[in-house]
Amino acid sequence: MSHLTLDPLPYHARSPHKSFTEPSRNPTLPAHRPSRHSGQAVALPGQTHPRPNPTGLERFNAAPADYAERALLTCCASYRWARRVAAHRPYPDLDALLAAADEAAYDLTPGDLSEALARESLPLLPDHAYSAAHTALSAAHAAYEARFGHAFVICLDDTPPEEALDHVLAAIRSRLANDPEEERVLTAEELRGVARGRLKRLVRESFLPTRATGRP
Numbered sequence: 001m002s003h004l005t006l007d008p009l010p011y012h013a014r015s016p017h018k019s020f021t022e023p024s025r026n027p028t029l030p031a032h033r034p035s036r037h038s039g040q041a042v043a044l045p046g047q048t049h050p051r052p053n054p055t056g057l058e059r060f061n062a063a064p065a066d067y068a069e070r071a072l073l074t075c076c077a078s079y080r081w082a083r084r085v086a087a088h089r090p091y092p093d094l095d096a097l098l099a100a101a102d103e104a105a106y107d108l109t110p111g112d113l114s115e116a117l118a119r120e121s122l123p124l125l126p127d128h129a130y131s132a133a134h135t136a137l138s139a140a141h142a143a144y145e146a147r148f149g150h151a152f153v154i155c156l157d158d159t160p161p162e163e164a165l166d167h168v169l170a171a172i173r174s175r176l177a178n179d180p181e182e183e184r185v186l187t188a189e190e191l192r193g194v195a196r197g198r199l200k201r202l203v204r205e206s207f208l209p210t211r212a213t214g215r216p
Contacts, residue, residue: 056203057097061090075198076191077119078112081105094203101199105192113188117150120191123168133165140172147176148183155193 060068065086072082084104091097108116122141144152152172159167175183 056205057091057094060097060203071202072199075101075202076105076116076195078108078116080112081108081116081195094200097203098196098199101195102192105188105195108188110184113184113191114150116191117153117187120151120153120194122152123154123156123164133169137165137169137172140169140176144172144176148180148187150187153187153190153194155190155197157193157197 054062060071063071068086068089069079069082072085073079076082081101081104084107085097085101088100091100122137141152152168152175154168154171156164156167175186178186
């Protein structure tokens, strides 16, 4: 039996549809891959950081004038003093605010001082003090008011609470010996110190002006 042998087609005669390309064994690499050691920072999506809450001084600086003045009157009840301190805002720091408050206090007229003293009262003292001491203090303060016509004013910021009662009682008895003019000068200086302490606490702790009530 004879076998028919077919000659293979020449290469140029093969059908183009029969061609086959073997796929690459390796996956295609990206055109560029950043080096881990390039030293360049990788750009991250934009991040927003919330603005910190304003400080008490910033709130004080930004408050409407009438609210700032009303808050200042709780420190020193002289309208002229309060308006002057409020008018010089904004203050860069607490020291600048206190310096302005001191300057305004030094310039109080006798009428301004009387206005401020009319709103002052005896400092609050610890409740644990024994009743006899409070009775002695009340009697001494009544004698002081009868002599000078206004409440006794003293700055207790540097006095330990447990020593406040004895300190106030001793100071009243000592100052009862002053003449009215001398006591007026001393009272103005004590009022300036009291106002400074109140102003520090106002700005650092509690200055939250509220439009609904107009109170700090």
